[in-house]
Amino acid sequence: MSATIIDGKAVAASLRAEVAQGAAELARRMGRRPGLAVVLVGSDPASQVYVASKVKMTREAGMESFEHRLPEETSEQDLLALIARLNADPLVDGILVQLPLPKHVNPGRVIEAIAPGKDVDGLHPENAGRLANGLPGLAPCTPMGCMMLIRSVVPDLRGLNALVVGRSVLVGKPAAQMLLNADATIIVTHLDTVGLPALCRQADIVVVAAGCPGLVRGDWIKPGAVVIDVGINRLPPEPGAPKGRIVGDVAFDEVSEVAGHITPVPGGVGPMTIACLLKNTLTAAERRFAEASQARAA
Numbered sequence: 001m002s003a004t005i006i007d008g009k010a011v012a013a014s015l016r017a018e019v020a021q022g023a024a025e026l027a028r029r030m031g032r033r034p035g036l037a038v039v040l041v042g043s044d045p046a047s048q049v050y051v052a053s054k055v056k057m058t059r060e061a062g063m064e065s066f067e068h069r070l071p072e073e074t075s076e077q078d079l080l081a082l083i084a085r086l087n088a089d090p091l092v093d094g095i096l097v098q099l100p101l102p103k104h105v106n107p108g109r110v111i112e113a114i115a116p117g118k119d120v121d122g123l124h125p126e127n128a129g130r131l132a133n134g135l136p137g138l139a140p141c142t143p144m145g146c147m148m149l150i151r152s153v154v155p156d157l158r159g160l161n162a163l164v165v166g167r168s169v170l171v172g173k174p175a176a177q178m179l180l181n182a183d184a185t186i187i188v189t190h191l192d193t194v195g196l197p198a199l200c201r202q203a204d205i206v207v208v209a210a211g212c213p214g215l216v217r218g219d220w221i222k223p224g225a226v227v228i229d230v231g232i233n234r235l236p237p238e239p240g241a242p243k244g245r246i247v248g249d250v251a252f253d254e255v256s257e258v259a260g261h262i263t264p265v266p267g268g269v270g271p272m273t274i275a276c277l278l279k280n281t282l283t284a285a286e287r288r289f290a291e292a293s294q295a296r297a298a
């Protein structure tokens with residue numbers, strides 16, 4: 001094996017420690033802790049696990065966690081009413097609505113209802129537009145985590161070729177924006193892309209967010225490339241793993257023979273996503289506090 005493994009767990013732990021320090025300092029000035037509201041509709045088992053982990057880490061970082069668990073049959077109208085209350089709640093700095101939502105709820109309408117200043121997932125069109133235009137806003141957590149891992153091994157991306165597999169609003173598209181903002185040259189691929197392996201072989205940086213276990217193979221990789229595996233896929237149960245193993249979208253053993261650096265699954269991008277969510281919550285709280293102080297002074 002030639003690739004160095006990028007330790008997402010370690011980078012995430014140091015980011016969380018930094019956020020905890022900032023949160024403690026802000027809490028002293030505000031007279032209250034920064035607060036994150038997490039909304040979970042339905043009982044998708046994977047979502048339950050992520051939300052539990054988010055709540056635990058929010059508290060460990062010295063922030064308030066407000067959990068809203070709603071039944072699967074919650075109407076869109078009731079969900080929008082909850083968002084309106086959270087938007088108006090002075091103790092809530094960040095709002096995250098866990099995706100996917102039940103089929104009868106339009107996720108776009110729900111995300112657009114979140115106040116952009118509290119949109120710590122960075123999914124509101126205003127924040128997506130700010131990212132596209134290189135303006136300050138709140139950026140999506142998973143691609144932000146990918147960028148931090150990439151920069152931990154390649155600080156300057158200028159002129160490098162980067163390829164992103166996947167174009168979701170949650171991961172692929174914002175990851176491509178961030179790579180472009182960092183002066184890389186980007187290719188974004190999806191199900192209609194023709195000749196993905198050959199395109200991939202040109203890339204110095206490969207970010208894979210497809211939800212397709214083992215999609216990226218060893219012979220797709222330029223020797224020495226940085227490979228970031230966003231995929232989280234649970235395999236069927238097998239002897240020794242009754243709940244099924246979690247694997248990424250990259251054929252890890254093959255790709256590590258060729259790549260220069262690679263993120264593991266688990267222990268790569270996943271922990272960074274949660275750490276960046278806490279960072280966004282701190283950023284949102286700092287901005288809200290600064291705005292409120294300015295308004296008082298005026």
Ligand SMILES: NC(=O)C1=CN([C@@H]2O[C@H](COP(=O)(O)OP(=O)(O)OC[C@H]3O[C@@H](n4cnc5c(N)ncnc54)[C@H](OP(=O)(O)O)[C@@H]3O)[C@@H](O)[C@H]2O)C=CC1
Pocket residue numbers: 142165166167168169170171172189190191192193196209210211212215230231232233269270271273
């Ligand atoms: N580690 C973390 O923190 C996170 C992990 N994830 C994981 O990342 C993966 C992707 O998530 P998400 O972006 O939300 O998923 P989506 O299903 O929303 O998007 C998947 C994208 O990948 C493309 N795609 C799917 N299969 C292929 C293929 N065989 N070849 C080329 N492109 C393909 C799709 O193309 P098209 O647009 O044409 O349909 C689509 O653009 C999932 O495994 C998810 O669980 C997600 C969020 C956070």
Ligand SMILES: Nc1nc(=O)c2c([nH]1)NC[C@@H]1CN(c3ccc(C(=O)N[C@@H](CCC(=O)O)C(=O)O)cc3)C=[N+]21
Pocket residue numbers: 049050053096097098099100121141142232246265266267268269270271273274
């Ligand atoms: N509004 C919204 N925002 C999201 O950011 C969002 C979402 N909805 N829906 C689902 C996806 C998925 N996601 C993950 C977060 C953390 C891990 C994580 O911490 N994974 C660990 C543990 C994996 C395990 O063992 O289960 C790891 O990779 O090491 C994984 C996946 C955020 N998502």
